[in-house]
Amino acid sequence: MNLQNIKQQWFGNIKGDVLSGIVVALALIPEAIAFSIIAGVDPMVGLYASFCIAVVISFVGGRPGMISGATGAMALLMVTLVADHGLQYLFAATVLTGILQILFGVFKLAAVMKFVPRSVMVGFVNALAILIFTSQLQHFEGESWVMYALVALTLAIIYLFPRITKAIPSTLVAIIIVTAVAIFGDFGIRTVGDLGNLTQQLPVFLIPSIPFSLETLMIIFPYSLALAIVGLLESLLTANIVDDMTDTESDKNKESRGQGIANVVTGFFGGMAGCAMIGQSVINVKSGGNGRLSSLVAGVFLMFLIIALGGVVVQIPMAALAGVMIMVSIGTFDWSSLRNIHKLPRTDAAVMLITVITVVATHDLSKGVLAGVLLSMVFFAAKISKVKVHEIVALQGAKKVYKIEGQIFFASVNDLLDKIDFNDDVKQVEVDLSNAHLWDDSAIGALDKIEMKFEQNDTEVVYTGLNEESKHLKKRIGGLSKASGH
Amino acid sequence: MFKNILLATDGSEHSVRSADHAIQLAENFDGRIEVVYVVDGQTSKQDVLHNTDKYELEQNRRAKVQGVKEVLERSNVEYQINILHGEPGPTIVDHTNSGNFDCVVIGSRGLNNLQTMILGSVSHKVAKRVECPVLIVK
Incomplete structure (x- = not known):
């Protein structure tokens, strides 16, 4: 790639990239915290991940304008690893995930994506949406009507505020208002601080403190493989969406490699594995971002906000975060697939449903993809075996x-x-x-x-x-x- | 007077009716029509998810404006079809104001009250911000 090209990707759209980067940083914070809570780790782990990944990918990614960070799909995969073996194993698994993704990129396996049929991808996003939604239900257990009222208020602000202005992300406005209501109302409801610690400092380099043995590898390898595959699936899907939105092309193998490098770095700086985010990337492009600078600004500004405002962040009530996550799940779900399910070929609909059911039953997106791919292969073989x-x-x-x-x-x-x-x-x-x-x-x-x-x-x-x-x-x-x- | 006409379409039945009005206008003033179909972020996501590759996606998008295209094909009006990306309202406004258009023809789509409250009306936004006359087809 020549210098002219690099300059264009970085500085071709400075104003748009800086502004959209700031908007994305604001929208990233609640999601990074909520995904950490889903994974069962401190909010800092998700925030460090989003910071590291966004910054690293701005340099090594293949799709300028795409936003990566801690995601729900990845968080859901690591729940049992964290619960059974602890945080250090998660860091090690994150590094290994990165190494696997780099290998995928080097050996140009992005093309393998074409073996995943679209009905499996539709099932993938729908299952992801369902899991993000159900993961929020635990926050309602044993809560009073105040919780329900605040979640409703959050959602109302998120969906109605854009009618007033779209300059400020409505999720941020919702969180500020609901946090203020919760603090002044003194309802005694749970906050982010009750579920984990938030340290106001930059991430530092650390080597995961785990025994470096074959046994350790056997523990983390299945998780890393699942994380690597799911991460690449979502990243390449997102890259295609950004390609389409901006009417430009991108290098998918470079993106796979970039995702890998970002995860390796993240694992060494105390973050959890992440990937590209469909919702945030759409927000970025809509807000005028399309260059590498937007991802860099998003990561740096996010970290700046946490260091400056960490004390306030811990007071965000879980009700506000649950509201944001419900919005995320509604946005993630592919509603057109429900509307058109009767129009689809029956085998496609079956593949989609099997993917969703497998994921919801196993809480593992990679198993759902595998089941979906296998079933569609069987259907395909059945279809062409008519002589x-x-x-x-x-x-x-x-x-x-x-x-x-x-x-x-x-x-x-x-x-x-x-x-x-x-x-x-x-x-x-x-x-x-x-x-x-x-x-x-x-x-x-x-x-x-x-x-x-x-x-x-x-x-x-x-x-x-x-x-x-x-x-x-x-x-x-x-x-x-x-x-x-x- | 109305030489260059921009016809905004969303591929719906309703926008085919708008095409009829645009054609009448073009025939009266010996004008040409540029059809604009805008793909927003949500549609982009859906389309990428439901199509195997770029080629199929492009084909299906062309199929969406097929209704309008057929109507234009039957008339003798010179036309071209343009697919743009972005938020429908602002994208149509920018495209119109940066081009040399004498009139915008757009349908007022049948959203219900709730949808209008949340999404706002594209035709309303366009009418407010473009610099040339606008024909809103009811």
Whole structure:
């Protein structure tokens, strides 16, 4: 990349980037705190993560204008790791997540994204929205009507304030007003301070204090792998959205690598693994940001606010944060998929639902993606394993021609064999494969089987119309699966 | 008088009716029409999520303005279709004011009261801020 390009990405839109960066920083704070609480760690862990990731990604990311930080998808994956093994293991897992993502980027695995069908991605975001919503329900337990009233007030401000002005993020206005109400009203409801500590200092470099053993690796590896995959899925989806919103292209492999570097740095500075944020990136672009500077400003300004105002932040009532999170979950959910579910092909709808159900049952987005991808593979195999067979009788009944149309592979051979009548009393059978393609050794095995069965009735079999690739395959493995051989 | 006409569309049934009015206007004044379809952040997110790749996405967006395109195709008016990104109101306003347009034709969409309260009316915003005459089709 040349200097001109770098200059454009950094300083091509200074005013827009600085202003949108500030707006994003304000919107990031409540989310970073809330995601920390979901993960079961101190708010500082999420705030440090958002600071480190936003700053590092501004330099090494592949998609200028995209905002990354601590996210709900990642927080949900680390809950059991934190609960069972503690914070230090989370830092180690974060570093390992980064290393895995760097490898994904180096080996250009961003292209693997295309194996994740869109119905799985829709299921992914819907499941994420549902989990973010249900994770807030615990804050309502044992609370009085005041809690419900304040959450309602938060939501009302968030959705109605933009009618007055869009210059200040409405979530920030909601949090300030509801915090003020809670402080002056003295309701004795829970605040951020009741759920964790907030230290007003910059993050420092630290090496996770864990035993460096194979056992440790075995504990963190499954978490890191899930985090790496989910992080990249959400990041690349977000990158595509920002590409579309700004009508520009971006380097997906560089972005994977950048996400990895950001997570490695974050792990060493006491932050939790994160990824790109759809909501924040949309806010950034809408507020006029599209350069690398916007992400840098967002990270730095966030840290400045925490150092300057940390004392106030701990007094934010949980009601305000729960309200913000409910808004986040409503914004994350893909409502169009509910409206159009009856229009979708039934298999697509099933894949989407299975993805959602698996995630909600296991609280693990990576398992949902896996289930969704597997199910859509099965559906795909089922769809293309339909083989059409036309029978033509020739030479006054002495010869029969089978015209075969379709993909011949392990899933379709039974269907094919069922459609051929082996008890026919004919001298010769021609199998016309001009409109078929042989894919694997099951296909070759099926051809051998057809030949064998007809030979038992003294019927000669000829294959015609094999395409080059199929011919090559037949030559390579043909006859091997036949007991007698040629 | 009305040589350069901007027709704002959201792909709805309603905006096809706006197209009829724009065509009549263009025919009377021997003008040309530029159709503008604006993709906002929320739509961007939905479209990226529901389309496999850029090519399919582009095709489906073209399909959204197909209704308007068909109406224009049947007339003899010269036209072009432009897909822009951003908040519908401000984007239409900026595009109109920076171009050389004599008239904007836009439909007043059938949002309910709650939606209007939260989202505001695009046609209202456009009417308030563009510098040329605006035809709001009821």
